[in-house]
Amino acid sequence: MTDRKRSILALVLVFVLALAVAASGCAKATTQGGGTATSSGPVKGGTMSYYIGDPAAIDPYNAQETEGVTVVHQLFTSLTAFDPMDATKLVPAAAEKWESNADATVWTFHLNKADTFSDGAPVTAKDFVYAWNRIASLKTLNTATKKVDPSTISYHLSPVKGFDEVQAGKATEMSGLKAVDDLTFEVTLAKPFGDFEYVVTHPALAPVEQKLVEGGVDFNGAKVAFGDMPVGNGPFKMAAPWKHGQYVKVVRNDAYYGTKPYLDGVNFMEFKDPDTAYLEFQSGNLDMAQISLGKIKDAQTKYGTSDDGYTSNPGKQVLLGAENSTYYLVVNNKDKAMSNPNLRKAVSLAINRQAICNTLFEGTRAPADNIVPPGIAGYEPGVWADSKYDVAAAQKALTDAGFPGGKGAPEIALTYNADGGHQKVMELVQADLTKLGLKVKLAPLTDFPTYLKALGAGKFQIGRLGWVADYPIFDNFMNPLFNTTSTDNYSKYSDPKVDAAITDARKITDGAARIKAYQAIDKTVGEALPDIPLMFYKHHHVTSARVHDFVFSAMYLADFSKTWLSPAAK
Amino acid sequence: MVQYILRRFAQFVPVFFGVTLLLFFITTLLPGDPVALRSGEKKLPPAVYAALRHSYGLDKPWYAQYGDYLGSLSPVHYSSKAGLQFTGPDLGDSISSGRPVVDIFKETYPYTVRLALTAIAIEILVGIGVGIVAAVRQYSIWDTLATLGTSILVALPVFWLGLMLQYFFGIILKQWTGGAFYLPISGASGPVFADWVHLILPSVTLASVSTAYAARIMRSQLLEVSGQDYVRTAFAKGLGGSAVLWRHEMKNALIPVVTFIGLDLGVMLSGAILTETVFNWPGVGLTIYQAIGRRDYPVVFGGVTLVLFVVLLVNLLVDISYAFLDPRIRLGGQAEG
Numbered sequence: 001m002t003d004r005k006r007s008i009l010a011l012v013l014v015f016v017l018a019l020a021v022a023a024s025g026c027a028k029a030t031t032q033g034g035g036t037a038t039s040s041g042p043v044k045g046g047t048m049s050y051y052i053g054d055p056a057a058i059d060p061y062n063a064q065e066t067e068g069v070t071v072v073h074q075l076f077t078s079l080t081a082f083d084p085m086d087a088t089k090l091v092p093a094a095a096e097k098w099e100s101n102a103d104a105t106v107w108t109f110h111l112n113k114a115d116t117f118s119d120g121a122p123v124t125a126k127d128f129v130y131a132w133n134r135i136a137s138l139k140t141l142n143t144a145t146k147k148v149d150p151s152t153i154s155y156h157l158s159p160v161k162g163f164d165e166v167q168a169g170k171a172t173e174m175s176g177l178k179a180v181d182d183l184t185f186e187v188t189l190a191k192p193f194g195d196f197e198y199v200v201t202h203p204a205l206a207p208v209e210q211k212l213v214e215g216g217v218d219f220n221g222a223k224v225a226f227g228d229m230p231v232g233n234g235p236f237k238m239a240a241p242w243k244h245g246q247y248v249k250v251v252r253n254d255a256y257y258g259t260k261p262y263l264d265g266v267n268f269m270e271f272k273d274p275d276t277a278y279l280e281f282q283s284g285n286l287d288m289a290q291i292s293l294g295k296i297k298d299a300q301t302k303y304g305t306s307d308d309g310y311t312s313n314p315g316k317q318v319l320l321g322a323e324n325s326t327y328y329l330v331v332n333n334k335d336k337a338m339s340n341p342n343l344r345k346a347v348s349l350a351i352n353r354q355a356i357c358n359t360l361f362e363g364t365r366a367p368a369d370n371i372v373p374p375g376i377a378g379y380e381p382g383v384w385a386d387s388k389y390d391v392a393a394a395q396k397a398l399t400d401a402g403f404p405g406g407k408g409a410p411e412i413a414l415t416y417n418a419d420g421g422h423q424k425v426m427e428l429v430q431a432d433l434t435k436l437g438l439k440v441k442l443a444p445l446t447d448f449p450t451y452l453k454a455l456g457a458g459k460f461q462i463g464r465l466g467w468v469a470d471y472p473i474f475d476n477f478m479n480p481l482f483n484t485t486s487t488d489n490y491s492k493y494s495d496p497k498v499d500a501a502i503t504d505a506r507k508i509t510d511g512a513a514r515i516k517a518y519q520a521i522d523k524t525v526g527e528a529l530p531d532i533p534l535m536f537y538k539h540h541h542v543t544s545a546r547v548h549d550f551v552f553s554a555m556y557l558a559d560f561s562k563t564w565l566s567p568a569a570k
Numbered sequence: 571m572v573q574y575i576l577r578r579f580a581q582f583v584p585v586f587f588g589v590t591l592l593l594f595f596i597t598t599l600l601p602g603d604p605v606a607l608r609s610g611e612k613k614l615p616p617a618v619y620a621a622l623r624h625s626y627g628l629d630k631p632w633y634a635q636y637g638d639y640l641g642s643l644s645p646v647h648y649s650s651k652a653g654l655q656f657t658g659p660d661l662g663d664s665i666s667s668g669r670p671v672v673d674i675f676k677e678t679y680p681y682t683v684r685l686a687l688t689a690i691a692i693e694i695l696v697g698i699g700v701g702i703v704a705a706v707r708q709y710s711i712w713d714t715l716a717t718l719g720t721s722i723l724v725a726l727p728v729f730w731l732g733l734m735l736q737y738f739f740g741i742i743l744k745q746w747t748g749g750a751f752y753l754p755i756s757g758a759s760g761p762v763f764a765d766w767v768h769l770i771l772p773s774v775t776l777a778s779v780s781t782a783y784a785a786r787i788m789r790s791q792l793l794e795v796s797g798q799d800y801v802r803t804a805f806a807k808g809l810g811g812s813a814v815l816w817r818h819e820m821k822n823a824l825i826p827v828v829t830f831i832g833l834d835l836g837v838m839l840s841g842a843i844l845t846e847t848v849f850n851w852p853g854v855g856l857t858i859y860q861a862i863g864r865r866d867y868p869v870v871f872g873g874v875t876l877v878l879f880v881v882l883l884v885n886l887l888v889d890i891s892y893a894f895l896d897p898r899i900r901l902g903g904q905a906e907g
Contacts (some may be wrong), residue, residue, distance in 0.1 A: 449602025
C-alpha cells in the first residue's frame with residue numbers, strides 16, 4: 001500500500017474512532033440502579049421512563065385507547081376509583097362520599113373540598129357538568145384546530161338523562177346534570193343503572209376547567225391548546241406540552257390533595273414498535289416495557305416474576321397478571337349454518353385453547369372459560385360450560401347438530417383482518433375443527449376497516465374480536481355484546497328475556513345482589529353460546545430493577561401512588 | 571439552463587394534478603371509513619358519526635372534496651371577514667387525531683430529512699470510496715473484500731440488520747464495556763429525543779443496501795471508463811494515477827452513480843418506514859403508513875403532495891448535476907456542435 005493510501009486509511013480509522021468516542025460521551029445512560037434494595041424504605045425523587053404507544057389524545061374528552069387513558073389517569077382524578085388490586089372495592093376519589101336514591105336513578109356526589117386543579121383552581125361541580133357536556137355535545141371543538149370534533153367516547157355518558165337529546169342535536173346540555181352547589185354534583189339517569197358508581201371511575205369523566213379548554217393553557221408566555229397540555233386534578237401534571245410522536249413528560253403535582261407520589265415525574269416515551277422498547281429496556285434506558293413475544297421465559301429467569309402478577313419490585317419484575325379483556329370468536333347467529341346451537345357448541349368444544357396459548361403466546365394468554373375475564377367483580381370460573389376443550393363432547397354435539405362425524409356439515413368460513421396478527425390463531429382453530437371432521441376455510445380480509453365493515457353487514461360466519469372492559473363490571477360485557485339493541489352486538493344474538501334481565505339487574509342498588517343477578521344472566525347467555533370465548537389477555541410487561549411498588553392493574557391502568565425508585569438512579 | 575429549470579418546474583403541475591386526482595378517485599373505491607375507525611371495535615353513535623363526517627368534509631362527493639383540497643393548497647385565501655390573506659398552505663386536519671396536517675409534517679419531516687441526509691452522506695462517502703478502491707486495486711484483497719461485503723449487504727433485510735446492530739452495539743457492547751461505551755439504540759435512548767447521536771445506527775442501517783449498490787456501480791463504471799482511449803492518452807501524456815482518476819475518470823464514471831444516489835435520496839426523503847419503526851425515529855414514513863391503515867386521507871394526501879415536491883426537486887437537481895459532470899450533456903436538448 002502506498003504511503004498516501006496508508007495515511008488515508010489511518011485518517012478514516014481515526015475518524016470512525018473519534019465518532020464512536022463522541023457518541024459514547026454524548027449518550028448518557030440512565031443506570032439501572034442499585035438492584036436489590038437494602039435501603040430502609042420509600043425514597044422521594046427520581047423520574048421513571050415508561051413505554052407507551054402512540055396516544056390518539058390525552059385530553060379526557062377523547063381519551064379512548066389505553067395509551068391516552070394511561071396518561072389521563074395520572075393527570076386527572078375522577079369521582080370514584082376502584083382498588084387496583086380488587087375490582088369490587090370502590091374508594092372515594094374526587095368525591096369523598098356519594099349515594100343514590102332507591103331505584104338508582106339519581107346519584108349525588110359530594111366533592112372533596114380539598115381537591116384542586118394543578119393550577120390552584122378548586123374543583124367544583126360546575127367543572128364536572130362542563131366536562132361531561134363537552135363529551136356528549138356534537139358541537140365540541142378540537143382545542144388545537146377549533147374545528148368541530150365531537151368525542152368518540154360519549155357512550156360512557158349514555159345512561160345520563162338528556163344524553164339522547166344532546167346526541168340528536170336537540171339540546172346542547174344534558175338535563176340530568178346539576179351542580180347543586182360548588183361541592184354537590186347531582187346526576188339523574190334516564191333509566192336505573194346500579195353500576196353507575198363504577199362508570200364514573202373512568203378517567204375520561206374527569207373535571208376540566210372551562211376557561212383553559214376554551215382559552216388555552218399558559219406555557220412560557222405563550223398559549224398552548226388544552227389538548228396538548230391538559231391541566232387536571234391528578235397526582236401528576238404536564239411538565240411541557242405533548243411532543244407528538246415522541247414523549248409526554250409529567251411531573252409530580254405538589255398541589256395534589258391526596259397522597260403525593262414519591263416520584264418526581266414520569267416520562268412517557270412513545271414507541272412505534274414495542275420490540276424496540278424492549279431493547280431499550282434491556283439496554284437500561286427504559287423503566288417499564290412490554291416483553292417481546294418469545295422472550296418471556298428469558299425475562300422471567302433474568303428479572304424474576306411478580307407474586308401477584310400486578311405489583312413489581314426489584315427481583316420480581318415481570319408482570320403476568322390477567323387483564324380485563326377477552327379474545328373471542330364472534331359467531332353470526334343469523335347465518336344459516338351457525339344459527340344451529342349444537343354446531344356452535346361443537347365448534348367451541350373442539351378448540352384446544354390451551355395449546356393456542358402455549359404455542360403462540362408463550363403463556364401470555366389464558367384459556368377463556370367465560371366471556372367475562374377474571375378481573376371482573378363476580379367472575380366465576382367455568383360458567384360457560386361449553387367454552388372448553390372436550391373432543392368427545394364436541395363429537396356428540398356435532399351429531400346432535402345433525403352432522404355425525406362432520407358428514408353433511410356445511411363449509412365454515414373463518415373471517416379475520418389480515419393485518420392484525422390473527423392468522424396463526426385462526427390456522428390453529430381451523431386445524432382443530434378439521435380434526436373434528438368439519439370443512440373449514442380461512443377467509444381473511446385485507447385490513448381492519450374492511451373487516452369491520454363486513455362484520456357490520458353480517459357478511460361472515462365466524463370472525464374474531466377482542467373486547468376490553470371500560471369498567472370492571474359484568475354489565476360492560478353483557479349489555480354491549482348481547483343486548484338486542486346494542487350496536488356492538490355483531491353476533492345479532494337476541495333474547496328478550498335476557499334484555500329484560502339486564503334492565504332489571506341495572507335497577508339493583510346493592511352491589512352483591514346486583515352481581516348475583518348478572519351471574520345468572522351470564523349463565524343463560526353461556527348456555528346459548530352466541531359467541532365462542534377463546535382467551536383472556538394477560539400482562540406481559542416488566543419493570544426495571546430500580547422500581548419499587550409499581551402496580552399495573554387488570555384494567556391496564558398504572559398506579560404510581562406508592563412507587564419509588566432506588567436512590568442510586570437519577 | 572434557466573429555461574430548462576423553469577420548464578421542469580412547469581412539468582410539475584400536470585404530474586401533481588394527475589397523481590392527486592388519481593389518488594382521490596382510488597380512495598372512493600377503498601373500503602374502510604376513517605371516522606368509524608377512530609372508535610375501534612366500539613360503534614359510534616350515529617349522530618356523532620354524522621357530525622364527524624361533516625366536520626371533515628367526508629359527506630361531500632369526491633370531486634367536491636378534491637376541489638376543496640386544491641383550494642386549501644393555495645397560499646392566498648379570501649374570506650368575507652378578513653379580505654385577501656396570505657397564509658401557508660392548509661392541508662386539512664388529520665381525521666384520526668384532529669391535528670392540522672401541516673403541523674404533523676412540520677414536526678416529523680425534519681427528522682426524516684436528517685436521517686436521509688446522513689444516510690446519503692454515508693452512501694456517498696463509503697459507497698463511492700469503496701467503489702474507487704475496489705476498481706483501482708482490482709483483483710486485490712480490497713477488491714475481493716468489497717465484492718464480498720457488498721454482496722452480503724444486499725442480501726440482508728434492512729430491519730434485521732437494524733435489529734442486529736441495535737443488539738450488538740446497544741446491549742452487548744454495553745455489557746462488555748460495563749456501560750462505558752455503546753451506541754444508542756433508538757430515538758428514545760437519551761435525555762434528548764432523537765438527537766444527533768441517535769442518528770448513527772439508523773442512518774447506517776438505512777444506507778447499508780444502497781451503499782452496497784453504489785459501491786458496485788462505482789466500481790464497474792470506473793473499470794469501464796479506465797479502458798477508454800482518453801484515459802490511455804492521459805497516461806501517455808505523463809499524468810500520474812490519481813490525477814487521471816480524479817480529473818478524467820471520475821467525472822465520467824460518476825454519472826450513473828449520481829443517478830442512482832439521486833433516486834435513492836428521493837426514496838429516503840419519502841420516509842423510511844422500516845428503519846423509522848425499528849429505531850423509533852419520529853419521521854414521516856410511519857406517519858404516512860399509519861395514515862393509510864387508518865384511512866386518514868388528509869394526512870395521506872398531505873404526505874403525497876410533500877413527497878411529490880421533494881422527489882421532483884431531487885430529480886431536477888440530479889439532472890442539473892449532469893451538466894457539470896459531463897460538458898457534452900447540454901440540458902434542454904441544445905446539442906453543441
